[in-house]
Amino acid sequence: MLKSSFWFYAPLIWLASPPSGLERKPDGTFRWDPSLARTPIDIVSALVAIIGASILIFRVWDHKAYQVASTWAKANDFPVYWPLLAAGINPVGLDVWYLLPGVGAILSLTVFLWAMQISARVRLVGRYPGQFSLLCLYKLNSAKNAASALTVIIGFVFLLVYYGANCRLPTFLQFFVSIISDVDCALPDPL
Secondary structure, eight states: OTTTTHHHHHHHHHHTSOOTTEEEOTTSOEEEOTTTTOSHHHHHHHHHHHHHHHHHHHHHBOHHHHHHHHHHHHHTTOOOSGGGGGGGBOGGGOOHHHHHHHHHHHHHHHHHHHHHHHHHHHHHTOOOOOHHHHHHHHHHHHHHHHHHHHHHHHHHHHHHHHHHHTTOSOHHHHHHHHHHSSOOOOOOOOO
16 A cells, blocks of 8 residues: 555655754754755755646636636726736635645745745855744745645545445454444454
8 A cells, every 4th residue: 555655645755854954953043054955855856846836726727717807807997917817716626635735835835945045145145044034934844744744644544444435454444444434344253
């Protein structure tokens, strides 16, 4: 079961890895390493996050709704500019399998771009970020980690319930799944 679903959770766990250049000291302050968001692993992680965010965006984007809103705006002398893009968002087809990884990917991209901007400022101007900025970056990364971990946990729970509903679990697990579901798999008598 773990090998067959590795393709699903491996990129999510990779995205959930903490930034190696942002560490919390024992006194509660943060230490900044200017190499954050500059290593090849960070760049590949950002590319994986771009793919995940793109899947979410294409899943919720409705081009026809945007065209209708754009046509209406032009006909009624309203400006047609980027806030009108919100008219093309249609969350009807969105489910947890697109939402959580997409949010995690968007948060991962935000952390990467913010860290890249801070690294460039440190490298070029020599201005280190303040503790509040580092705290916000740390909390944003924690939210990204939570979204990624929640996706993996929900995936395994759904898989467990699916296998339980089809009576494919080992006996000791099937017993616990049958307690929370209405499925009776005619378990053998333990005596």
